[in-house]
Amino acid sequence: MSDLQSPASTGTAGKASDDAPVKATAGGDAPSGPATSGRSFLPQSTLLRHLLVLAVCAVLAVVILEITSPFQNSQLATLTYYAIAAGGLTVLTGMNGQISLGHGALMAAGAYTTALFLDAEEPLPLPVILLAAVVVATAIGALVGVAAARLHGPYLAGATLALAVGLPGLAIYFHDVFGGEQGLRVRAPQSPEWFDGFIDAVSGNSASSTKWLAYVGAICLLITYFFLANLIRSRIGRTWRAVRDQEVAAELAGINLGAWRVLAFVVSAAAAGLAGGVLAIVVRLAAPSGFTIVLSLALLTAIVIGGLGSLVGALLGSALLVFLPPFVTNLGGDFGLSQTEAAQLAPFVYGVVLIVVMIFVPAGFVGTIRLRWMTRKAKRAMAQAGADGASSRG
Amino acid sequence: MDYFVNVTLTGLTQGMIYSAFALALVLIWRSTRIVNFAQGSMAAATTFIALALIQAGQSYWVALIVALASGFVLGAIVERVIIRPVEGGPELNAVIVTLGLFVAIQASIAIIFGSSFQSFPTPFGVRGLEVGGSTIPLTPTSLYVIGSVLVVMALLVALFRFTRIGLAMRASAFSQEVARLLGVKVGGMLTLGWGLAAVVGSLSGLLIAGGTFVWPAYMDALIVFGFVAAIIGGLDSPVGAIVGGLILGLALSYVSGYAPRGSALVNISALVILIVVLLVRPGGLFSSTTARRA
Numbered sequence: 001m002s003d004l005q006s007p008a009s010t011g012t013a014g015k016a017s018d019d020a021p022v023k024a025t026a027g028g029d030a031p032s033g034p035a036t037s038g039r040s041f042l043p044q045s046t047l048l049r050h051l052l053v054l055a056v057c058a059v060l061a062v063v064i065l066e067i068t069s070p071f072q073n074s075q076l077a078t079l080t081y082y083a084i085a086a087g088g089l090t091v092l093t094g095m096n097g098q099i100s101l102g103h104g105a106l107m108a109a110g111a112y113t114t115a116l117f118l119d120a121e122e123p124l125p126l127p128v129i130l131l132a133a134v135v136v137a138t139a140i141g142a143l144v145g146v147a148a149a150r151l152h153g154p155y156l157a158g159a160t161l162a163l164a165v166g167l168p169g170l171a172i173y174f175h176d177v178f179g180g181e182q183g184l185r186v187r188a189p190q191s192p193e194w195f196d197g198f199i200d201a202v203s204g205n206s207a208s209s210t211k212w213l214a215y216v217g218a219i220c221l222l223i224t225y226f227f228l229a230n231l232i233r234s235r236i237g238r239t240w241r242a243v244r245d246q247e248v249a250a251e252l253a254g255i256n257l258g259a260w261r262v263l264a265f266v267v268s269a270a271a272a273g274l275a276g277g278v279l280a281i282v283v284r285l286a287a288p289s290g291f292t293i294v295l296s297l298a299l300l301t302a303i304v305i306g307g308l309g310s311l312v313g314a315l316l317g318s319a320l321l322v323f324l325p326p327f328v329t330n331l332g333g334d335f336g337l338s339q340t341e342a343a344q345l346a347p348f349v350y351g352v353v354l355i356v357v358m359i360f361v362p363a364g365f366v367g368t369i370r371l372r373w374m375t376r377k378a379k380r381a382m383a384q385a386g387a388d389g390a391s392s393r394g
Numbered sequence: 395m396d397y398f399v400n401v402t403l404t405g406l407t408q409g410m411i412y413s414a415f416a417l418a419l420v421l422i423w424r425s426t427r428i429v430n431f432a433q434g435s436m437a438a439a440t441t442f443i444a445l446a447l448i449q450a451g452q453s454y455w456v457a458l459i460v461a462l463a464s465g466f467v468l469g470a471i472v473e474r475v476i477i478r479p480v481e482g483g484p485e486l487n488a489v490i491v492t493l494g495l496f497v498a499i500q501a502s503i504a505i506i507f508g509s510s511f512q513s514f515p516t517p518f519g520v521r522g523l524e525v526g527g528s529t530i531p532l533t534p535t536s537l538y539v540i541g542s543v544l545v546v547m548a549l550l551v552a553l554f555r556f557t558r559i560g561l562a563m564r565a566s567a568f569s570q571e572v573a574r575l576l577g578v579k580v581g582g583m584l585t586l587g588w589g590l591a592a593v594v595g596s597l598s599g600l601l602i603a604g605g606t607f608v609w610p611a612y613m614d615a616l617i618v619f620g621f622v623a624a625i626i627g628g629l630d631s632p633v634g635a636i637v638g639g640l641i642l643g644l645a646l647s648y649v650s651g652y653a654p655r656g657s658a659l660v661n662i663s664a665l666v667i668l669i670v671v672l673l674v675r676p677g678g679l680f681s682s683t684t685a686r687r688a
Contacts, residue, residue, distance in 0.1 A: 157431065292611075
């Protein structure tokens with residue numbers, strides 16, 4: 001949409017806010033060309049810019065993890081795996097317009113792989129295990145993606161819903177390998193010595209196992225988002241948006257719709273697999289009850305609230321998934337609900353938020369702010385143009 | 395042989411319920427081009443209303459009627475308040491809204507009625523009928539299930555074929571603009587359609603609950619089965635939905651009856667059937683529509 005317009009025609013950018021409710025995905029439109037105005041202090045090259053942002057975020061992550069308590073560390077570890085999966089879903093739903101309710105099942109694939117590998121006598125190094133989780137989830141994602149590429153909208157939602165409901169059943173069927181309903185306990189990996197030294201040098205805090213896991217999650221998150229951000233800004237990302245916005249035009253331009261849809265599914269499945277791996281070591285359990293349909297819908301809530309198609313939005317939405325449930329559960333307790341009743345308030349809020357956001361602000365949090373900003377810029381440009389015209393006449 | 399007959403009859407009974415549920419999805423799809431993923435939760439909600447009445451001492455039949463009526467009201471309200479703003483918009487928005495409704499209703503059930511397993515009564519026995527001294531595996535309950543689904547289907551056919559309202563509903567589903575020009579109150583027809591679909595969905599919820607346990611998420615599998623059945627039938631055809639439901643019911647019954655530890659494989663079989671159907675005939679077995687492009 002707006003990224004097709006030249007800077008000279010920004011006067012029409014105000015129209016984008018009218019278009020947004022019609023096309024929710026439009027709200028998440030990242031301008032694909034290098035942004036020229038207002039970013040002059042950042043490097044022109046996308047890769048360099050993203051590397052810079054990555055470095056800043058890495059420092060921020062260390063600072064945040066060091067000034068927070070061990071409990072908050074574990075909350076942040078939870079945040080990292082939600083955010084990794086939500087980032088992948090952002091690519092799929094926001095960038096390519098495909099919906100998936102099956103990401104919970106793909107996370108399960110990653111989690112079970114991690115659990116099985118960590119259970120070995122001499123476990124492989126953690127990065128190798130997480131990579132294996134990614135590979136397994138990617139393989140399943142490719143399989144599902146091939147089927148999904150021919151589907152759209154409700155068909156795709158239904159097929160992936162069947163995946164979300166069906167796949168955990170395999171864990172019960174092969175209960176000798178996957179431990180049935182009880183699932184697999186995960187042996188948490190020990191922190192290496194260099195990590196203890198690093199923490200001691202940075203803040204003097206004790207390097208607990210919780211802290212190590214939070215760092216593992218943060219590292220995975222940063223790597224994933226760096227990859228995804230570059231993908232979104234690349235030729236690949238532009239092609240995905242073309243497939244999403246104008247199927248027919250994209251096909252006429254020589255784009256093989258199916259292949260690009262499968263690629264989007266594969267990339268987002270890889271992210272889901274990594275998220276599942278991190279989940280397994282953070283939660284220390286891989287069980288069917290952890291990968292219900294509510295998990296998939298929670299991820300969907302995260303990306304919808306944040307704004308479809310924006311990684312920052314996915315991160316903010318994931319933060320909401322982590323910090324909202326304790327908050328509403330407490331609130332429910334104050335209003336006299338029992339523990340089990342209050343625990344259901346979180347999914348209730350997810351559902352209501354999905355409905356309200358879709359009806360009133362389909363562009364989501366980041367999308368709405370971006371639209372406001374673009375509208376203001378456009379108005380200013382128009383006022384400027386008007387003033388110029390007046391002065392040249394006078 | 396007895397075992398085969400037994401498994402087949404179980405499959406047919408279950409298939410009738412899937413048919414009813416698929417029919418509810420198809421009714422809504424035809425009128426508003428939306429797949430109502432909240433159908434299962436809505437049906438679960440009315441089932442819990444019925445259960446509350448039964449536990450309060452009312453008879454099964456009173457509870458049934460109240461549940462169906464509340465299903466109608468719930469469906470109509472949902473269409474008017476929540477679905478109307480996203481009707482005709484991008485399909486992704488509508489899908490997300492119905493999914494939100496799905497979680498929200500399910501969580502509300504858990505908050506109001508509790509999330510424990512509760513047994514749901516059935517008005518008829520679950521022992522096989524005796525014919526000529528030998529027991530056949532057809533229970534009064536399965537007869538009741540099959541019978542009530544058939545009655546509802548007959549009523550729907552009558553409504554759509556022989557009444558003015560049915561004609562108006564078909565007209566607004568066929569072409570909203572033209573129907574509106576001819577004086578049909580399209581908005582009202584859509585609300586009515588959602589209400590009727592919710593009644594059929596509620597009925598399938600009550601039937602599947604009969605004689606077993608209910609909990610807030612007990613319809614999760616049925617929404618998948620109903621969807622698969624509707625897809626087999628092409629999402630657009632009521633007859634297709636019924637046939638699809640029966641095919642799926644039989645297939646799943648054979649998987650669970652003959653495969654070793656087959657009951658754990660039922661959900662994944664539904665997925666396999668769905669994928670195969672979508673790959674071979676993406677429009678479903680009964681579809682007549684051509685591919686729609688933006």
